[in-house]
Each structure stands twice: as C-alpha cells, then as structure tokens.
Amino acid sequence: MGLPSVESSMEESHYTYQKFEGEAEEWNALVLRYPGAGLIQTWEFGAARTQNSPWQVERGLIIVNGYVAGAAQTIVRAMPFTRAGFAWLNRGPVGSFENVGAAFDALRRHFSVSRGLYLRIAPPFMETEASAVIRRESGLRGTDIAGWASSTIDLNNSEDAIRVNFHSKWRNALVRAERAELNVRVGSDPETFETFLRGHAAHLSLRGLGAGVDTAFLRSLQEFLPPERKLLSVTATKDGCYLGGAAFVRYGKTGEYLAGHNTEVGRKENSGQIVLWSALRQLKSDGVIRLDLGGMDEYLTPAGIFRFKNRMGGKPYRLASEMEGDAPGLINKVVRWRVRRERSRNGHEGGVAATN
Known part of the structure; x- marks a missing residue:
C-alpha cells in the first residue's frame, strides 16, 4: 500500500470497520488488488496461522461513506472469562485511503474501544514524515520496534541482467554449482514438497526451532492453498x-521466499545458490514479476543469511515501526507488558510465520 494523503480530517471521512462475511477467493481478490498487499493478509495465511491454536482470525473491511476502501486480516487471542485480549494486525490494513490515520482509527475503535482488546499494528507502508501524522490522527502510539525489512528482485529484467547484478562471489558460487551438475528438482507437486519438508524438519531438529519456519505451519499453508498456488518447492x-x-x-x-535450508555438504556444493536461482527462473517463467527474499534485516537476520541474500543485488526496504492501542483493565495492562517484552526481546523474528 503506497502512503496516501493524510490531509483530510477524520470527522469528514466517516471511516468504519465491518466484518467480512465472504469466502477465500473473494477475500484474496480484494486484498491483492492493492499495491503492497502481502502473503500475511491472504486468506490461506490466516487460516494456517490459526489452525490448531488459541488464536482466531478476523477479516474485516474498511468502509468509507458506504464504499469498501480497504481490508484487514487480524489475529485475535481472547483471554478466558473476560473481554480482555490481544489483536495483532501485521502488514495491514491494505487499501486506498485518502486518510490513513482515519482508517487506523476505525480499527482502534473496533478492537480497542468496542471489544476491549490491546491492539498492535505493523503497518504495510514505509516510514515517512507522514507516519507521525498518521499516529496522531489514529489515536495509536508509536513503538520502538522497527518494521519488517527485506529485499526484492525485479523479475521484469532479463535473466542475464538479473544475473549480472549478483555480487561476484554469489555469481561465482552459482557457476561452480552449475558445473557440479547437481540434481535440482523444481515443482509444486506433492512429492517435491514432501522431500523439501523432510529436509527442513531435519534441519530444524539439528539447528533448533528458531532456525526456520515451523514445518506444521508449512504443511497447513500448503493444505489451504488452492491447486494453482501450491508452494513452489526446490530441492538439490x-x-x-x-x-x-x-x-x-x-x-x-x-x-x-518462505523457508529454506542447506546441509553441511550442501553449503560446500553451493546448493543454496542454485536452489534460489532455479526458483527465480521458474517464478519468472510463471509470470511472477517480483521476488521478495522473505526477510533481510541487518540487525536481526543472522550474518551469514543476511550476506547470502544481500549479495543477490535486490532492492532493500523497511516498513514503518509498529503502533499500539491500549484497552482498559488490569488484564490488558498485563497483555501489553508481555507483548512489549516479547517484541523488544525478539524484534520481528526471522521467518514470516514467526512474525505472525
């Protein structure tokens, strides 16, 4: 979502929140028509993230003077026997808003005022001078947790142009992997996915659960994705x-890029380079025009992974810092304290699932 004007007043704009009652196809068509909409706001991500968990997904519309101007997929964890709880909106709302602050205020009024939940929002737009105005007009407070950072590669460019833009060390490693004649399999079929998943499970068992996206989430996401959008898996x-x-x-x-791993032998064979290059070529062939490297933060990403992704020559970006909205009651104060502690301790942990 590009950052729209924040000049008009909230009193004039009449922004309200309304729960969405439709199905997956309608929801995805709505959110993905807006620039900047990402995986986290898709129906399948919300379903996978909340499956077999105490969290519930809520999808809602931002209404302006009777028309749909945007949407937000929020995950909510209510505290038992009380109205208190936590509403977490990551990389939303998405939409076309003349007054972004008013759109955020509609969310604050729904979740914090009407429902009595502590609200945390990680905006989908870049930090700009207008961000302070948005916070003021929304009634939300800024936090010291920086926004999501990653990098994108423009697949409209030719393969040769993309390859030339790689750092020489990354490109040379790719050449060595190609000469080694590794067996690379690329596909959205169940067999390739299961091969990848077994390898990923072994990687997490060796390195610990913090070393990548959880396999249960990956399997759930694959289950919810429609046939034409099953995960593209690559193995070497x-x-x-x-x-x-x-x-x-x-x-x-x-x-x-959602999840990946290499064995010790794989690192020596430069399998990471040929896996990423093979996926890039397939995505480009499928009509994808942008590859997001799935997290590249100079402060939070492990040094080796950051260097690997950075050497692909993409365009780095960082989204605006997180915002919060209070709700009344002692329990919500405890919820706020715990969320603040966890976010300050971990920032936005690596992996798209870990941040949601």
Whole structure:
C-alpha cells in the first residue's frame, strides 16, 4: 500500500470497520488488488496461522461513506472469562485511503474501544514524515520496534541482467554449482514438497526451532492453498545425497521466499545458490514479476543469511515501526507488558510465520 494523503480530517471521512462475511477467493481478490498487499493478509495465511491454536482470525473491511476502501486480516487471542485480549494486525490494513490515520482509527475503535482488546499494528507502508501524522490522527502510539525489512528482485529484467547484478562471489558460487551438475528438482507437486519438508524438519531438529519456519505451519499453508498456488518447492541432491531446498509462496504477481535450508555438504556444493536461482527462473517463467527474499534485516537476520541474500543485488526496504492501542483493565495492562517484552526481546523474528 503506497502512503496516501493524510490531509483530510477524520470527522469528514466517516471511516468504519465491518466484518467480512465472504469466502477465500473473494477475500484474496480484494486484498491483492492493492499495491503492497502481502502473503500475511491472504486468506490461506490466516487460516494456517490459526489452525490448531488459541488464536482466531478476523477479516474485516474498511468502509468509507458506504464504499469498501480497504481490508484487514487480524489475529485475535481472547483471554478466558473476560473481554480482555490481544489483536495483532501485521502488514495491514491494505487499501486506498485518502486518510490513513482515519482508517487506523476505525480499527482502534473496533478492537480497542468496542471489544476491549490491546491492539498492535505493523503497518504495510514505509516510514515517512507522514507516519507521525498518521499516529496522531489514529489515536495509536508509536513503538520502538522497527518494521519488517527485506529485499526484492525485479523479475521484469532479463535473466542475464538479473544475473549480472549478483555480487561476484554469489555469481561465482552459482557457476561452480552449475558445473557440479547437481540434481535440482523444481515443482509444486506433492512429492517435491514432501522431500523439501523432510529436509527442513531435519534441519530444524539439528539447528533448533528458531532456525526456520515451523514445518506444521508449512504443511497447513500448503493444505489451504488452492491447486494453482501450491508452494513452489526446490530441492538439490548429488549422487543421491540430499543437499538442501527451499519453498516459495505466490500471491498476485509476487513470489516470496518462505523457508529454506542447506546441509553441511550442501553449503560446500553451493546448493543454496542454485536452489534460489532455479526458483527465480521458474517464478519468472510463471509470470511472477517480483521476488521478495522473505526477510533481510541487518540487525536481526543472522550474518551469514543476511550476506547470502544481500549479495543477490535486490532492492532493500523497511516498513514503518509498529503502533499500539491500549484497552482498559488490569488484564490488558498485563497483555501489553508481555507483548512489549516479547517484541523488544525478539524484534520481528526471522521467518514470516514467526512474525505472525
């Protein structure tokens, strides 16, 4: 979502929130028509994120003078036997708003005032001078938690142009992997996905659950995705030895790196480079015009992973800092304290699932 004007007053704009009652196809068509909409606001992500968990997903519309101007997918965790709880809106709302502050205020009024929930929002737009105006007009407070950071590669460019833009060390590693004649499999079929998932489970078992996106979430997301948007899985082997793999999700005209891993042997064989390059070529062939590298934060991303992604020559970006809205009651004060502590401790942890 590009940052619209914030000049008009909230009193003049009549922004309200209304729960969405439709189905997945209608929801995705709505949110993905807006620039800047990402995976986290898609129906399938919300369904996978809340499956078999105490969280519930709520999808809503931002209404302006009777017309739909945007949408927001929020996950909510209510506290038992009380109105208190936590509403977490990540990279939303998306829409076309003349007054962004008023749109955020509609969310604050719904979740914090009407429902009595502590509200936390990670906006989908870049930090600008207008962000302070948005916070003031929305009634939300800024926080010291920086927004999501990543990098994108323009797939409208030719393969040669993309490849030339790689750092020389990254490109040379790719050449060595190509000469090594690794067996690379790329597909959205169940067999390739299961091969990747087994490798990813072994990686997490060795490195710990914080080393990547949880396999249960990946399986849930794959289950909810329609056939034409199943995860693109890529695996690399040599002489029957598994070297590594990655999974990519597609939404609109964007592809996003979701999860990946390499074995020790795979790193020596530069399997990471050929896996990413093979996925990039397939996504480009499928009509995807933008590849998001799925998180690249100089402060939070492990140094080796940051260097690997940074050397692909993409365009870095960082979204605006998180905002919060209070709700009354002692329990909500405890909720706010816990959320603040966790976010300050972990920032926005690596992996799209970890941040939601």
